[in-house]
Amino acid sequence: MTRTVLVAGAHGQVGQHVTELLAERDGTARAMVRDPDQTDEVEALGGDPVVADLTEDVADAVEGCDAIIFAAGSGGEDVYGVDRDGAINLIDAAEAAGVDRFVMLSSMGADDPVSGPDALEDYLTAKAEADEYLRQSGLDETIVRPGELTNDSGTGTVEVGDDIGLDAGDIPREDVARTLVVALEHDELIGETFELLSGDEPIDEALATIAPN
Template identity: 60%
Template sequence: MDVLVAGSHGGVGQHVTELLSESEHTAHAMVREESQVSEMEEKFGVDVVVADLTEEVSHAVEGCDAVIFAAGSSGEDVEGVDRDGAIRLIDAAEQEGTDRFVMLSSINADRPAESPEELRPYLEAKLAADEHLQESDLTYTIARPGALTDEPATGKIEAARRVERGEITRADVARTLVTALDAETTHGKTFELIEGDEPIESALDRL
């Protein structure tokens, strides 16, 4: 598949782009700044497209079979990027005929009131984007990881509709998103994930 990676320059996105570049899929790295193009081309040897989630993005999904949304505002513009930007890309994918959409969300996105007050605007934005994707005609998967770390990948996770709060490496989240692309058991599924004892493939097979 030709796969657009939104947020390809970010912590999870770079791992996703690297994994796709080593797979049978073809990665198209979406970046916000022209200055990031040569860096991504040289680092991963992939096609790079410049698109800003706060503006028109339809050109970014042209010719793509799937989207992995790994973008985030880091709290700077939760409504513009995490909510409206995601919704904008979902709509563009539908219009382009891009069927598959894998969304990186967040644990507790569906229950912001249970989280610390400072996190609620972000979680509310993620929930709005998740619900828009769930209501779309796209074949979606929504992954909601716990707190992200930069530790090395383990290749093992715990994944379920609900899990206890915990941590997970950015590298393992990326592996989960890429594995989910081809895992039919994740179609139409929304799940939480943290570090665990089960290989990613089998954890997703049991969803």
């Protein structure tokens, strides 16, 4: 079934991969960007551009969508304004518009921000609070928490778990994006939060081990 998926942060490094993957799977990727100058780039990836700012009204961007993948990030410049409050703003807009399915790109370490590096504490705290807000919402959520991101080519194989450890490894952004898209397609992952690193198991098979039988 073809559905319209809003990609928040479509011009970001993970978001570009997500947009392209959705287009390849014959879905409609509504590619949300803040800067109008970025619309041509996401359109070239197969996305349907929409200009909206997570810190402002996003109702028009959400309207008519069937699902949302949150791949936006502040790049460390405004973690509470974008990574937390921007996510919360989009969650509220999704509920108001009747968009049930929401896949969140979070971060490994968000379960215990104070135990991570000092430089990441605010970021992980922002992610943790956004994740918890999503869990408490009425949406059908899946929360994906990758480790350190790289720009290596994706392998299509990963490791998943619920307590891997913040310094246990890394993962290409391309594989994170593919995991977000695959997770969206599996309703059995609704309500699940999992950590993600590069590994030896194909993504579909790895995700099949998460949900309870």
